[in-house]
Amino acid sequence: MTAEKKKLKVDQKRKLLLILRITVLLGAVIYLIFLVYTNYFISENKLVLYFSTNDANYLVVEKRAIEPEVEDYYLKLFRELKTGPKNKELKKTIPKETELLDYNLKNKTITLNFNLALKNNHWGGSTGELLTVYSIVNTYTQLDEIEYVKILLEGQAVETLVGHLDLSQALMYNQKLTKGS
Structure with a gap:
């Protein structure tokens, strides 16, 4: 047993x-x-947005969850950029009166057509202009389908936003402006 x-x-x-x-x-x-x-x-289902540091020297990523396919993704990106950061240690880069009138995506280049408020209500300065433009450019170019961003005002090509940065050509992602790069 x-x-x-x-x-x-x-x-x-x-x-x-x-x-x-x-x-x-x-x-x-x-x-x-x-x-x-x-x-x-x-x-x-996350938006990747670029906002200015408080000292206005760099751009920093802020991620936000979104509902899938609730609205136009490119328009949603701009609206969230315009709203500004949720993190209190970051600053907004887009004047609140600015509107994205329309956009066109062709051959990995998105052309963003803004109203004149982007220029007329901008706080100015070379660094301010740089951070505004590249918060837009870096936000859009992080998408796989976009490599370049062209900025128009009221349907017209512009040489510069407030006198410092050449906007006559489409722009690429700028890693040098992102903090920690």
């Missing part, structure tokens, strides 16, 4: 070990599914 008890105990241990292995494997699979979901689906 002792041999049967030992065999029974060995069989029970094997079953327990098998159950433990299955539980660990199932936990690992659930964890991997969670990682994929959070990294793919949740990050897909």
Whole structure:
């Protein structure tokens, strides 16, 4: 009878070990599914916006969750930029009266047509102009489908916003202006 008890105990241990292995494997699979979901689906529903640091020397990323396909994504980007940062250590870069009148995406270049308030209500200065323009450019060019941003005012090409930065050509992402680069 002792041999049967030992065999029974060995069989029970094997079953327990098998159950433990299955539980660990199932936990690992659930964890991997969670990682994929959070990294793919949740990050897909985030806006990446660039705002000025308080000292107006750099741009910093601020991410915001959005509802998928609630409205036009490009328009939503601009509206969130215009609203300004939620982080109190950052400053807005777009004058509040500014409106995005329309846009056109062609060959990886988005042309953004703003009203004159972007120029007329801008607080000025070379650094202010640089941070305003590149908060727009860096925000839009972080999207896969956009490499360049062209800025128009009331449908017209402009040489500069407030006298310092050449806007006659489409602009690319500027990493030098982002903090920590």
